[in-house]
Amino acid sequence: xxxxxxxxxxxxxxxxxxxxxxxxxxxxxxxxxxxxxxxxxxxxxxxxxxxxxxxxxxxxxxxxxxxxxxxxxxxxxxxxxxxxxxxxxxxxxxxxxxxxxxxxxxxxxxxxxxxxxxxxxxxxxxxxxxxxxxxxxxxxxxxxxxxxxxxxxxxxxxxxxxxxxxxxxxxxxxxxxxxxxxxxxxxxxxxxxxxxxxxxxxxxxxxxxxxxxxxxxxxxxxxxxxxxxxxxxxxxxx
Amino acid sequence: xxxxxxxxxxxxxxxxxxxxxxxxxxxxxxxxxxxxxxxxxxxxxxxxxxxxxxxxxxxxxxxxxxxxxxxxxxxxxxxxxxxxxxxxxxxxxxxxxxxxxxxxxxxxxxxxxxxxxxxxxxxxxxxxxxxxxxxxxxxxxxxxxxxxxxxxxxxxxxxxxxxxxxxxxxxxxxxxxxxxxxxxxxxxxxxxxxxxxxxxxxxxxxxxxxxxxxxxxxxxxxxxxxxxxxxxxxxxxx
DNA sequence: CGGATGGTTGATAGTCATCAAGATGGGTGG
DNA sequence: CCACCCATCTTGATGACTATCAACCATCCG
Numbered sequence: 001x002x003x004x005x006x007x008x009x010x011x012x013x014x015x016x017x018x019x020x021x022x023x024x025x026x027x028x029x030x031x032x033x034x035x036x037x038x039x040x041x042x043x044x045x046x047x048x049x050x051x052x053x054x055x056x057x058x059x060x061x062x063x064x065x066x067x068x069x070x071x072x073x074x075x076x077x078x079x080x081x082x083x084x085x086x087x088x089x090x091x092x093x094x095x096x097x098x099x100x101x102x103x104x105x106x107x108x109x110x111x112x113x114x115x116x117x118x119x120x121x122x123x124x125x126x127x128x129x130x131x132x133x134x135x136x137x138x139x140x141x142x143x144x145x146x147x148x149x150x151x152x153x154x155x156x157x158x159x160x161x162x163x164x165x166x167x168x169x170x171x172x173x174x175x176x177x178x179x180x181x182x183x184x185x186x187x188x189x190x191x192x193x194x195x196x197x198x199x200x201x202x203x204x205x206x207x208x209x210x211x212x213x214x215x216x217x218x219x220x221x222x223x224x225x226x227x228x229x230x231x232x233x234x235x236x237x238x
Numbered sequence: 239x240x241x242x243x244x245x246x247x248x249x250x251x252x253x254x255x256x257x258x259x260x261x262x263x264x265x266x267x268x269x270x271x272x273x274x275x276x277x278x279x280x281x282x283x284x285x286x287x288x289x290x291x292x293x294x295x296x297x298x299x300x301x302x303x304x305x306x307x308x309x310x311x312x313x314x315x316x317x318x319x320x321x322x323x324x325x326x327x328x329x330x331x332x333x334x335x336x337x338x339x340x341x342x343x344x345x346x347x348x349x350x351x352x353x354x355x356x357x358x359x360x361x362x363x364x365x366x367x368x369x370x371x372x373x374x375x376x377x378x379x380x381x382x383x384x385x386x387x388x389x390x391x392x393x394x395x396x397x398x399x400x401x402x403x404x405x406x407x408x409x410x411x412x413x414x415x416x417x418x419x420x421x422x423x424x425x426x427x428x429x430x431x432x433x434x435x436x437x438x439x440x441x442x443x444x445x446x447x448x449x450x451x452x453x454x455x456x457x458x459x460x461x462x463x464x465x466x467x468x469x470x471x472x473x474x475x476x
Numbered sequence: 477c478g479g480a481t482g483g484t485t486g487a488t489a490g491t492c493a494t495c496a497a498g499a500t501g502g503g504t505g506g
Numbered sequence: 507c508c509a510c511c512c513a514t515c516t517t518g519a520t521g522a523c524t525a526t527c528a529a530c531c532a533t534c535c536g
Contacts, residue, residue, distance in 0.1 A: 073473065077392070079387075079388050079392060081384055081387065092376075092377060092380055093380040093381040095373050095376075095377035096374040096375075096378040096381060101381055101384070102384075121366075121373070124369065125369065128363055131362065132359055134373065135334075135359070135372065135376065136334040137334075138330075138333075138373065138377065138380065139330060139331055139332070139333035139334040139376065141380050142330055142331040142380055142383060143331040143335070143339055145380060145384065145387065146319055146339070148383075149317075149319065149383065149386055149390060152387060152390035152391050153317065153390050153431075153433070154315070154317060156524095157524065187481090187482065188482070188483065188484095189482075193391075194391075195391070196390065196392065197524080198524070198526075199482090199483080199484095200483095200485080200526080200527095201525075203483060203484055203485080204484080204485080204524095206483095206484090207484075207485085219482090219483085219532095219533090235311065394492095395491075395492065425513090425514065426514075426515065426516095427514080427515095435492080435493090436492070436493050437514090437515080437516095438495095438515095438517085439491090439493075441516055441517080442516080444515095445516075457501085457515085
């Protein structure tokens with residue numbers, strides 16, 4: 001295992017990794033950044049990290065568990081905005097206005113790092129690389145949002161579910177976890193909501209994918225049996 | 239007119255305004271940034287600013303005219319990603335990967351400013367405020383994308399068109415143009431594509447809005463007759 | 477054990493896409 | 507300057523996809 005790999009798998013600095021990966025800082029730079037990151041206490045399932053309207057102070061990186069962000073309109077309807085897995089960063093949309101625009105809630109007992117934003121601006125003034133990393137992180141989020149835009153605007157229900165599963169697979173894989181067998185941290189309702197579908201439709205498509213031997217699903221446990229076909233269904237370029 | 243207003247309406251530094259507004263830099267700081275901005279020659283209608291896959295070098299600010307970004311899948315289908323009006327910034331999604339992820343094309347003869355990104359990173363290292371402005375700009379884009387996500391995931395065709403018109407109205411208004419009477423720079427096909435609808439549906443809803451005396455539309459010229467009702471239709475919070 | 481939450485399946489209805497065709501309008505060439 | 511053509515826009519008829527309503531099953535947990 002190389003030295004940089006040891007940084008990647010070390011659980012103590014997930015927040016650091018979330019910020020710095022996949023763009024490498026020097027180790028001394030990483031240590032400076034690392035020192036600014038707070039370890040927050042674990043968040044219970046359904047516990048909220050922040051709520052809509054609350055003053056923005058920090059970004060949060062998921063160390064373990066999973067988080068969803070959502071907001072509720074005046075009629076009480078929920079709109080799921082995103083799911084965050086270990087190594088991913090929450091709160092980038094709140095920088096501009098200085099307040100969180102949605103509520104972040106733990107889907108299961110989770111562990112998080114808090115990264116005060118003023119520390120980032122201060123540090124990125126000194127560490128040139130960190131500033132560029134931040135630009136890239138924000139830019140990446142924009143690009144991913146645009147892919148979701150395509151999904152919601154053009155794809156059928158089946159394509160949406162396939163894309164969703166494929167996307168999760170890639171994210172787990174990127175974190176050195178199995179790309180084919182994993183546990184969905186969110187309930188079907190959340191998936192449906194996120195993808196702009198009804199729960200029933202989502203459920204039906206899960207069933208259909210199993211009949212086609214593309215997927216094996218037992219509740220939240222899923223196994224992708226035919227990765228190429230799923231990819232094809234999702235209309236991935238790769 | 240205050241000095242800062244004179245900066246706002248000055249046409250020579252729209253690129254500067256796109257970057258710096260609505261967060262004020264000092265005038266001396268603005269001048270430093272301004273010096274780095276290139277004025278590109280006008281772009282003819284249907285002329286492309288950059289294309290998918292091209293190496294990312296610069297952000298572009300619209301000075302006059304209008305630009306759309308879109309990409310085409312392997313089957314040749316177009317997906318419109320966004321529309322850019324005077325004062326708005328194009329290319330933020332390309333920072334991460336170093337290449338443009340979509341094609342930008344002028345909807346009408348347009349004038350643009352080119353802002354080399356390496357100049358921004360260099361300058362924002364010196365000018366602390368500029369760095370924060372960049373974070374905010376990127377963050378704002380993320381937040382706006384999330385609103386589009388809600389639109390595409392949850393809203394009906396009527397709500398989408400209403401939201402779209404309301405949004406344009408706000409953007410024109412923010413640039414000191416009429417919030418009620420303006421010219422749509424894009425064709426119906428583009429609007430439909432952007433909103434995840436069929437052209438025919440879009441056309442029908444334009445007709446319906448006129449029957450309800452909410453809108454007056456003559457081709458691309460539109461006049462919002464009942465702003466409150468349009469807002470209500472769009473389910474705006476404000 | 478019983479209620480609650482989440483998941484699945486079936487029947488029906490509604491919104492919107494699709495197909496088709498006509499209307500409008502701007503631009504170009506004769 | 508007019509006529510023609512192509513792109514765009516509009517309107518109508520039909521059908522498909524998916525939401526909705528309803529019922530049932532499974533699982534978890536106090």
